[in-house]
Amino acid sequence: MKTPAEPLFTPPPTTHNHQQCVHNALKTAETLCVERGVQLTSIRHQVLELIWESHKAVKAYELLDRIKPLQNAAKPATIYRALDFLITQGLIHRVESLNAFVGCRCSGRQHEQLLLICKQCEEVEERTASQVMQALAEEFQRAGFTAHSKAVEVHGLCQRCAGLSSE
Amino acid sequence: MKTPAEPLFTPPPTTHNHQQCVHNALKTAETLCVERGVQLTSIRHQVLELIWESHKAVKAYELLDRIKPLQNAAKPATIYRALDFLITQGLIHRVESLNAFVGCRCSGRQHEQLLLICKQCEEVEERTASQVMQALAEEFQRAGFTAHSKAVEVHGLCQRCAGLSSE
DNA sequence: TAGAATGAGTTATATTATATCATCTGCTCC
């Protein structure tokens, strides 16, 4: 059985109702954590909310600065612990090539990811890209490699930014 | 038309003449730098040599420690400058997910790369994986994305390590 | 109530990377 070539989630449109976007993400997170019997504590929730403020990847120390008004005692460990939790629960992704973090749009399951990172507007678009993952799987087969994580990060220009710069 | 399924270069065999391997890499680097009119200075050469000591990815500060006997004055900037140069010349790759550096086996041209990173033995195998890159290109098309860099890093177990652990 | 599990506070430190300014070396141009 093969491949619905379509992404399993709606990619972020160039302009969209971001409030809705955030609301969905937070709701999903809350539900999942209840289902799993893990605690989406106040700090963790706040960090998740801050990450979802935009579709840009956010740095840990930016989050620290932004959470301090809310959590006066916040220290680096505060943030990194929350980030660990959120990553483990599949609610955010770490963008290795930026040392930064971005909300996951297909939350709740561990999954393969293709991250398209725009150099201009800095937004990160997550795509399922099952054909890419299929090709990767075949390559592992040839190489005798057993993959534990597939993270594909690509830097470039998103459609909108490419359009603007060519006009 | 589809697919020579074979990699375009010889992957590192489980056991191989590594001296030869290093010798080739250094020779190639020397030649390319002459051709390009850039200077493969003593420090840069030493750093490249240290990186090629194994097929594992090496950290910048490891390189710093290892180069100190040779370059007494070496400081972080010494290493990072050499690394910048080597990356720009396409002689090494930065492994984003490890903050580390590995020799490039297909030196001299900027190119797409698939890095298979073994969690056990820590070796990094570089593959051309043209089918993966093709699938990626098609995905960019669909997403309207203009890629500037394609770096695919996958963590898992290499054939040898997977074999050993299953025996 | 003792003991385990989890989350968070606190302090300190480790690791990774860059900024800035000074110096040196080889080269060109006059």
Add this chain to the structure above:
DNA sequence: GGAGCAGATGATATAATATAACTCATTCTA
């Protein structure tokens, strides 16, 4: 020869990212 330039390196400082180790509080439960 000497002024001027470019590229590489020396030297000092600091920024940015991340973890360790120990403490305490809460909750659950045996």
